[in-house]
Amino acid sequence: MKNKIEPNAQERLMRDDDFIVSKTDLKGRISYCNRIFIEFSGYAEHELLGAQHNIIRHPDMPRGVFQFLWDTLGARKECFAYVKNMSRDGGFYWVFANVTPDMDAHGVPQGYFSVRRKPGRGAVSALSDVYKLMLEEERRAGPRDACAASIGLLTSVLKQKEVSYDQFILSI
């Protein structure tokens, strides 16, 4: 389900001890979400269960970030990411997410988990700048080449800083 909500400047801030949790199937359809997820998203639980996780996608997020997330999960690895999400009323909230494959006893992924906590303001400001550049790059490249172009830009930013993605994300 894609939403056609008009984004606005109303920000919701996570509290220090909040965890926003969801589980999905292998296609990213929500199979579980906790009370705080429901609160921040503004949707009712029955609207979230079975919906694609992009129900809370914010248009300020570059597509390349999600491509990177799915590539990392596809390699059966965990992924850390700062994500700007959109609530049902068009407001937004930043999270620091750890997304992991949910493996069975044979190491085969059955779905995914995401646990999100309050992001530091410095990190949000740094990532907002990087995401803006990535988004501009995607617009320049056009839909077909958007992800490759913005991941290329992210890679060159990291190269300049001489750090890996994980080093960068976990150090800010």
Ligand SMILES: Cc1cc2nc3c(=O)[nH]c(=O)nc-3n(C[C@H](O)[C@H](O)[C@H](O)COP(=O)(O)O)c2cc1C
């Ligand atoms: C466990 C899990 C959690 C996710 N959490 C979010 C999220 O909080 N916000 C979001 O926009 N996308 C999230 N995604 C990614 C979405 O599935 C989707 O790839 C993304 O919203 C981009 O959607 P689009 O391809 O329709 O643009 C999550 C995916 C998984 C597997």
